[in-house]
Amino acid sequence: MHFNIVTIFPEFFDSPLAVGLLGKAVDKGLVTFTRVTPRDVTMDRHQTVDDKPYGGGAGLVMLVEPMANTLRALKRPGRLLMLSPKGRPLNQKFASELAEEEALTLICGRYEGIDQRVLELFPIEEVCVGDVVLNGGETGALCVIESVSRLLPDFMHKEESHQQESFAEGLLEHPHYTRPDEFEGLRVPDVLLSGDHARIEAWRRQKGVEATLERRPELLARAPLTPEDAVTLKNMPRTRCGRNLYIALVHYPVRNKFGKVGTVSLTNLDIHDMSRCSRSYSLGGLIAVTPLEDQQQLAHTLIGHWTTGPGGEGNPDRAEAMRQATVVGSLDEAVVAVNERTGRMPRLVATSADLKEHGPGSLNPEDVRTILEDEPVLLVFGTGSGLADEVIARCELLRPIRYLDEYNHLSVRSAVAIYLDRILGDTY
Secondary structure, three states, rough: OEEEEEOOOOHHOOOOOOOOHHHHHHHHHHOEEEOOOOOOOOOOOOOOOOEOOOOOOOOOEHHHHHHHHHHHHOOOOEEEEEEEEEEEEHHHHHHHHHHOOOOEEEEEOOOOOOOOHHHHHOEEEEOOOOOOOOOHHHHHHHHHHHHOOOOOOOOOOOOOOOHHHOOOOOOOOOOOOOOOEEEOEEEHHHHOOOOOOHHHHHHHHHHHHHHHHOHHEEEEHHOOOOOHHHHHHHHOOOOOOOOOOOOOOOOOOOOOOOOEEEOOOOOOOHHHHHHHHHOOOOOOEEEEEOOOOOHHHHHHHHHHHOOOHHHHOOOOHHEEEEEEEEEEEHHHHHHHHHHHHOOOOOEEEOOOOOOOHOOOOOEOOOOHHHHOOOOOOEEEEEEEEOHHHHOOOOOOEOOOOOOOOOOOOOHHHHHHHHHHHHHOOOOO
């Protein structure tokens, strides 16, 4: 494979391209490199490659003409890639795709970036190596070069090596050990010394699955999992995230369709479905809020039927879910209930679909997940046409589910299910 590296600092690559496996691949001719700099095609004695941005602002922008002339002079341009935080994320799948190419051109920007017209003149794909700010594209280009090169035939000493690495199967890699068997009281796991290759492979797979759930759980959604993996995941201890999250289903004060504040009746389906969601995501519990005594009694009757009555005898799964539900007379009582269970006052987080009145919200689901690592959260949902302003004013606001769409009106049961999955997913 041939790499063109377009950079104003070609010396940046002197050492990385000459050492280790990459250096050996260069010696064997498996990979070749051409380093070119836009400075070589400039016409002024200062070799100027940048200028002040139109419209003002800090920093400099790389000029379009030197960059365009550099790209047009390439003999084997291949697929054109520019390192950019706006680009397609680099992952193992993308690296495997790029490894099928005969040639790649990596464009390394500097300063505030490259004149946009370069991207309009050439079929350039932007590539991002991480959500960080770098001094330039050279460091990112090295990530692309290494991740792609090591997938080429004969690059690795053992062809199976890259098959067993992190991300090759969508999972993180297992722990590694070598001599001595024991060091400062720490022993190598006995299974690795057993000589039983089937057990060793099973152990490595199990540890890879465990590491993925613990450190990068979002990868599991795409990883091919086996029945044995499912058992491993089921038996792993959960974090406090789910147990720190409580749902409050508020029936007063809420707005009706005319915008008036009032009370809405409890519904059987809400209690059932939200209790099942609460149990499925291992939450602290569901708290129904209504000041009406007859509605409270209705809730107690419904919950009792499934938890201590005949309903639970015939449907134990439903009984387990309904044990998640309680009923109180006000939001203040719900806060007290969470405080009694956790020993801490919960953060109040409300939801609202009214973008015009309440805006896009200050929190997103990832923010809530981060909060849950250390603090309890009471996630407040309204019935009727939404929570009254006095409740919204007490809470931090979570971003609406469809905040980029004009229509954002789901049933509260649907909203609860979607929010829980966005906040917790399989990370709980």
